[in-house]
Amino acid sequence: MKVGYQGNHGTYSEIAALTYFEGVEFEQVGFRNFPSLFEALDQKEIDYALIPVENTTTGIISRTYDRFRDYNIYAVGEINVPITEDLVVCPGTTVDEIEEVYSHPEALSQCGRFFAEHPGCRSMAYQDTAAAVAYVRQCNDHKKAALASWRAAEYYGMESLLKSVQDSTRNMTRFLVMSHTESVAEDADKISMMFILRNHSGALYNVLGILAKNGIDIVRLESRPIPDTPFQYMFYIDFKGNIRNREIRNVIHELDVRCEYTKVFGCYKSHENIFRK
Missing domain, CATH: 3.30.70.260 (ACT domain)
Incomplete structure (x- = not known):
C-alpha cells in the first residue's frame, strides 16, 4: 500500500499519515507539490493521499480544496493534527543572529506574533516546513532559521531554539484521507x-x-x-x-x-x- 503526501520527512502531512495509518505497513511517498499528488492519486499510482484542508488559525486551505472538483477522488477518512511550530536553527545559533525565517506560507501566517515580537526577522516563503529545515541546514548560516515540527528538527539534526511559537496553543490542521476508490464505512458519520x-x-x-x-x-x-x-x-x-x-x-x-x-x-x-x- 502506498500513501502519498506533500513534502518530505518531518512535514505535518507525514505526521498525519503516520498517525492515521499507525500499525499498518505502508510505503510513504512524498510529493513536491499538490498538483503532482492529486494527479498520482487520480492515476492510481498511490492508494491514499493525506490532504490538508483546514486550519483552526487560518481557515480553509484553498489551494487543496479548489482541486477536488477536478478529480474523481474520494474522502474516506479524516484526522486532526495539532500544529506546533518550532524555531529551528543550526546548533549554537542565538535569536539575535537570525535575520531570515523560512517556512511554508501557511506556517508563516500561523506565527504572526513571533514576527511582531522579532521585527528583525523576515518571513521567507518556502515549499514546505521540512524542506525549509533542510535548506537552513544546507546553508549552515546562523542568520537563517526555519519554522517546522520537532520531528523535522530531529530528522535533520537541527536545534529547536524556541518551541511552539505559533499564535494559538490549540492550532490544528484537518487532513482528509483521500482515495481513488469510493468507500463508505458502516460507522461513517x-x-x-x-x-x-x-x-x-x-x-x-x-x-x-x-x-x-x-x-x-x-x-x-x-x-x-x-x-x-x-x-x-x-x-x-x-x-x-x-x-x-x-x-x-x-x-x-x-x-x-x-x-x-x-x-x-x-x-x-x-x-x-x-x-x-
Missing part, C-alpha cells in the same frame, strides 16, 4: 460535498432549508470562486450523516434537484477534536 446554486433569489436559503427541515447538522460551509466564471461560486459543505441511510440519500437527491451541480466527494468517520473537553 460525516459527508463532504460540493454544489453550485441555480441563479435565482433565495437559492442558498432554499438549499440550507432542505438540511434544516430534515434536522441535519451542518458542520461547515465555504464558498470558492469558480475559475473562468466571474463572480460565481462553488460551495463546499460538510454535514452529519451516512449516505447508507435512505433518508440522507433522499436529502442529497433533493439537493441535486435544487442545484445546478452537486457532487458528494466523501462519507467517512469524523475525527474527534482532541482539544474538546
Whole structure:
C-alpha cells in the first residue's frame, strides 16, 4: 500500500499519515507539490493521499480544496493534527543572529506574533516546513532559521531554539484521507460535498432549508470562486450523516434537484477534536 503526501520527512502531512495509518505497513511517498499528488492519486499510482484542508488559525486551505472538483477522488477518512511550530536553527545559533525565517506560507501566517515580537526577522516563503529545515541546514548560516515540527528538527539534526511559537496553543490542521476508490464505512458519520446554486433569489436559503427541515447538522460551509466564471461560486459543505441511510440519500437527491451541480466527494468517520473537553 502506498500513501502519498506533500513534502518530505518531518512535514505535518507525514505526521498525519503516520498517525492515521499507525500499525499498518505502508510505503510513504512524498510529493513536491499538490498538483503532482492529486494527479498520482487520480492515476492510481498511490492508494491514499493525506490532504490538508483546514486550519483552526487560518481557515480553509484553498489551494487543496479548489482541486477536488477536478478529480474523481474520494474522502474516506479524516484526522486532526495539532500544529506546533518550532524555531529551528543550526546548533549554537542565538535569536539575535537570525535575520531570515523560512517556512511554508501557511506556517508563516500561523506565527504572526513571533514576527511582531522579532521585527528583525523576515518571513521567507518556502515549499514546505521540512524542506525549509533542510535548506537552513544546507546553508549552515546562523542568520537563517526555519519554522517546522520537532520531528523535522530531529530528522535533520537541527536545534529547536524556541518551541511552539505559533499564535494559538490549540492550532490544528484537518487532513482528509483521500482515495481513488469510493468507500463508505458502516460507522461513517460525516459527508463532504460540493454544489453550485441555480441563479435565482433565495437559492442558498432554499438549499440550507432542505438540511434544516430534515434536522441535519451542518458542520461547515465555504464558498470558492469558480475559475473562468466571474463572480460565481462553488460551495463546499460538510454535514452529519451516512449516505447508507435512505433518508440522507433522499436529502442529497433533493439537493441535486435544487442545484445546478452537486457532487458528494466523501462519507467517512469524523475525527474527534482532541482539544474538546
